[in-house]
Amino acid sequence: MSNCAACNDKLLGNDYMECGRCKEAYHYLCLNFSPEEVTSITEDIRRSWMCPNCLNKQPKGDNSNALVRPSTPTGLAEVTFNVTKRKVQTKPETLSTCKMMDPSDFVTRSDLQLTIREEIRSAMREFAGVMNSTLNAKLSEINETLGELKESVSFLNDQFETIKSKVDINTSMVNKLKIENDSLRSEIGFLAGRVRLMDQMSRSTNLELQCVPERKAENVITIVKQLGNVVNCPLNDCDITYCSRTAKSNPDSSRPRSILVKLSTPRLRDSLLAAVIKYNKKHANDEKLNSSVLGLDDKKVPVYVVENLSAENKHLHAAARLRAKQLSYKYVWVRSGRVYMRKSDTSEAVFVRNVDVLNSLK
Template identity: 50%
Template sequence: MKTCLACNTDAHSDEYVECTKCNGIYHYPCLNIHRDNLSPDAISKWQCPMCMSKQRKGDNSARLARPSTPTSQAEISFMNVTRRAAASKPVTAAAPNQNDDFIRRSDLRELLREEMSNILTSHNAELTSTLSKFSEKISNLSTSVEFMSEKFDRITEEFQQQKQEIMTLKNENAGLRTEVDNLNSKLQLIDQLSRASSLELQCVPEKKAENVVQIIKQLGRVVNCPINDHDIHYCSRVAKLNPNSTRPRTIIAKFSSPRMRDSVLSAVVRHNRQHSQDKLNTTDFGFDPEKKSPVFVIESLSHENKQLHAAARQRARELKHKFVWIRAGRIFMRKNESSEAIFIRNSSVLDKL
């Protein structure tokens, strides 16, 4: 938006003419001219009154210049011409065109005020109706908010109650877990104690129509610990945990007392020490010497202790411990001959090694 230099008010692009020299703008009414009276060519060359007043009135190139030398030495003569003062012409303002259609700013403001008043009056009813609807909606919203607030309070109270109940259930669950762990420990202990009179023979080849009782008696003869029929309460092979394994089924034998079982185990340990280069093997039980393989005699362990024993052997290989053995249903580990024995109570002990 530009400002007219005559009245210092804003002017739109179709209300003013711009000076081609100083770029100043003037309202057509301020210049007392009408836009239709100016051709496009005249508008493109138009100059404001200020710029027009600064132009030279005429060319004075034909006027003789006064010489700098004295008059007596100059070879020229001067003409003394006395000009008659031009008669002053009265300045008359250009009469405005009677066909120009102009309106004063004050009248324009009044017209605008009247038009705005009419518009506001026509829309007053519509605005009142709209505000009434908004007021009703706000009232309904306030009621809904109050309802939701009450419901939220009830939900919060119920949540606190449920939270308290959950905490109680968690505590009860923790107590039950502890009790279950204790019962499992007792059950494993009872299971292991029930095996106090049993031992296992592993890696003994299988034959058709074999007599496992005779195999146990042959064990007693080999290790120099006689075993009679009344010393054996039960003897049989057990099923494999992994059916795809090629290893022979284990023979489990239950003796008349834990003392008898311990005597057999002690005799096996003594035999292996005395025959360190030829420990207990399949040839001692009458199998083919060309297919000679070691035979192991160990205490009978519960399922959980067997898993712990396997994990202990694996951990011993990783840590390069030399000894892992079982004594009275408990598993021990030792790094070498001079180190202390470590009782493997559970898997957490293995994790700490």
Template identity: 40%
Template sequence: MEIADKCAACLNELIDSSAMHCTCCKEQYHLLCLNLSQNEYNAFTDDFITKWTCDTCRSKGRKGGDKTNTPVRGVSSPQLEFVTQRTKPRPGPSVLFLTASDIREIIRDELNFFKQQINPQLVEVANAVSTLQATISFFNSELEAMKASQAAQASKLQNMQEENTSLRSAVQSLSARLEQMDQNSRSANIEIQCVPEHKQENLVNMVQQLGKVIKCPVSDTHIQYCTRLAKMNSSSSRPRSILLKLSSPRLRDDFLAAASKFNKNNPDDKLKSSHLGIGGDKKAVFVGEHLTPALKSLHAAARTKAKELKYKFVWIRDGRIFMRKNEESNFIHVKNLDVLHNLS
């Protein structure tokens, strides 16, 4: 077939020999219609020029059907002589002839490649997320079980605390009752303190001599028991106290009242060791109720508190401790240390 003298793109005549000839359809094109400059054309090799095919022929041989309607350049292009050539360099030959179909194919291939690369990673991520969800679910169930167990333990602890409070109250009540019973068992007892000790001493004679001095005679039949008590503090230098058990609480009260009356009537010559028939230095002697160890400690604390707050009177009556600040104030029954702590 004879080669035409017109450009297949703009349909204008070829005025020079610089044109591209398609090896398939034998059509020829202006360089300008192909967006090629003369320098770019000169850079082509002879082999590339002899094997060159136009876009129309290349689109016919590509997948996707006939693309003959895709123009190389609009047919309404102006005459060659009125076209201003661009001076900006064009891309190399490898980018010049990509059609929309080529670009879509390249994008499709890249997307498929990306899917092939990313899908395994997405599967791994999905598996990891699934495992994490299972782990979180397990820990959540364990946490709920721990919360339920903690609530049960808190309820049990609350019950135990209430029971403990009740038991402590019961123990305190029982202790108070036992203390009172112990003190009641001493209702006929008298404790005589600070009496000097001698190896050959006769305690019964001392007690009878004391009874004569305070004008409350005591016979042998009235004395059921008389002995020295062991020291609560072994390092103390005070002599051991004398425990006197009389025949009745009434006689004991009379003996205590007589001793108190003697001291009041004789403020300058209160009971001393000489009144008991003991020679040597005169030592003060104290006659009082026989208290339990707990009441003795409470009595000592009451005396200390009285000195601190300037209370004038501290006394014991039937195993109970009383305090009074002065003659006009009301008395205070000291039941325990809490009473002393609340004094002001």
């Protein structure tokens, strides 16, 4: 494949013209042919066409083959364009008579390369300007956003420090309150124990007579004095400071109301309790203390004489009896307001201070 005589690039396909004399070939683009001119080229024109160099070498003659650039924008005119008509026979249509070009109109390879470079540089400068403008705008937005973020982070940091300071203060206060709470709990527990002890000590002269049958117009003081006579611990009116039946803890219970007796001294109370225990032991095989021996009823109803316990100690005593039944403990008793348990005759007594002691028993 030959090269173009103008730009020296390779000729590809049919996109070129070949001189009928020197056989040099030229690109349509190098000859400055428009697409309309290319499509109008016939085979006769292609065979008779001569390049500008060959046209310049022709002898001078009539102006039928003068090297003149057409004034029309297409560069390709009719056969008679720019030709002096004679009466002689006209020559065949050739491209040399319809398109004459000046050698200065050709574009050399170096000029083409220079033009391309300039166009590329111009396009790159324009692209760089657009990119710089776009990047500057974006960077400005980013800087503005970063500034706002910095302000937000600074604000959040200040808020965090404030909250952290408050949390530290509150944590310190909570720790102090925990210590105070533990101290107060301990003190409350101690004071509650003292209150329970004082409550029980205030009942140190009290006795309860349980399951004593009720009668209308009864005299409970007479019943208490009769009890003293039966167990061989006589009581006078001055020994009894208070005596009355108490309300039932469970209104639905069928048991009669208990009789609460307040004696003059704790020693007298303990003496009467000891006398009752002695009487029951002495009459263990025949008849223990009951309503019949007290002269209240022919029907024998067991009568129980116990210490008057506080409400909390009553609950503890009931829980101790239930636990003793579960664990097969033989004895449960109360002495001076305290609850005791014993599993057998030979085992040690267990002081039931609270429910935790009952739960620890095995």
